[in-house]
Amino acid sequence: MSPSIEHYENFPVASWLCPPHLRPPIAAIYHFARTADDIADEGAATADERLAELAAYRADLHAVAQGQAHSKRWQHVFDALAVQIVAFSLPIQPLDDLLSAFTQDVAMTRDGNAYENMADLLDYCSRSASPVGRLLLHLYGVNDDKSLAQSDSICTALQLVNFWQDLSVDIPRGRFYLPLDECARHGIHISDPARQFPELRQNRQTTRLIQVCVADARARMQAGAPLVHRIPGRAGWELRAVVQGGLRILDKIAGMGESGYGSLLQRPTVGKMDAPIIFWRMLRM
Secondary structure, three states, X not given: OOOOOOOOOOOOOOOOOOOHHHHHHHHHHHHHHHHHHHHHHOOOOOHHHHHHHHHHHHHHHHHHXXXXXXXXXXXXXXXXXXXXXXXXXXXXXXXXXXXXXXXXXXXXXXXXXXXXXXXXXXXXXXXXXXXXXXXXXXXXXXXXXXXHHHHHHHHHHHHHHHHHXXXXXHHHHOOEOOOHHHHHHOOOOOOOHHHHHHHOOOOHHHHHHHXXXXXXXXXXXXXXXXXXXXXXXXXXXXXXXXXXXHHHHHHHHHOOOOOOOOOOOOOOOOOHHHHHHHHHXXXXX
8 A cells, every 4th residue: 555545534443532441452443444445445456356355355354253373464454353353252244244345346346337226325335334333332332223223324324424525536436326226316317337427517416416315324324323322431422523523524515516515526524624513513412
C-alpha cells in the first residue's frame, strides 16, 4: 500500500473513549479488516490477483480459528488476532463475512455489475458493515436481539452513508452502488452499468434519487440510535459520535449543489467546523 493513501474511517478505532482492556482486541479486528480492505482495493493488482490473495487471507483466518499455524504472510495481523480470539472468544463468522463482502466487491467491480435492488445491497451491507458492530457488541457483553438489530441498523446506515458520500469517487472507479430498480423508478434506466453509470449527471432525476437514498440511510441511523443508551460507559459516547458524524455527512450531502444532494459532483466531508454541531447533538441524544 502506498504511504500517500489516506483512509477515511467511519468507525473510530481503539480511541481514548474505549476501555483500555478492549483496545487490543479492537485494534486486532481493525487491522484484520483494514488489511483485507487494502488487498481488495489498493495497489495495481488485477481483480483475479486480489481474489486469490483474499482466498489466501481467508485460509489464514480459518487456520488461526482452529488453533493451527497460519502462512506468516500477514504475520502481524494473525499473530495479534489469534491472541484476541482466545482471550475474548471472538466469533469467527463476522470476520469471515467481512472477507465475503470484500470478495464480492472485487468481483462485481471486475465484471462491471451493479445491485439490482436495495435488498441485494442490504445483503452486502450485512456482511460488509454489520459484522463490525456485532464484534464490538460481543466485546462489550451486549448480545440481546434488540441491541443486535439496532447495531445492524447503525452499521448498515454507515455503509450507505459512505456509498452516497462517495458517488463522485466510486463511479469513476467502476463501483456502482445505486440500486438499478431505484434508478428506474426515477427515470434512470441502466442496462449496462459499466458504460452508463459514468455518464450520470447531476439533474432533477439523479438529485431526487440521491435524496431518497439519503432519507433511507437517515431513517436506518435513527432507528438504531437508541443503542447508545445500552452501551456502557465511554463506549456509549463514542457510539453517539459515530451516529451523529454519519448524520452530519447526510446533512452535507443534502446541502450540496444548487438543488441539494449533489454528491455526484463532489465528495462531502466533515471537518473541525462540524465538531460543535456534532457534540451538541451528542448531548441531546
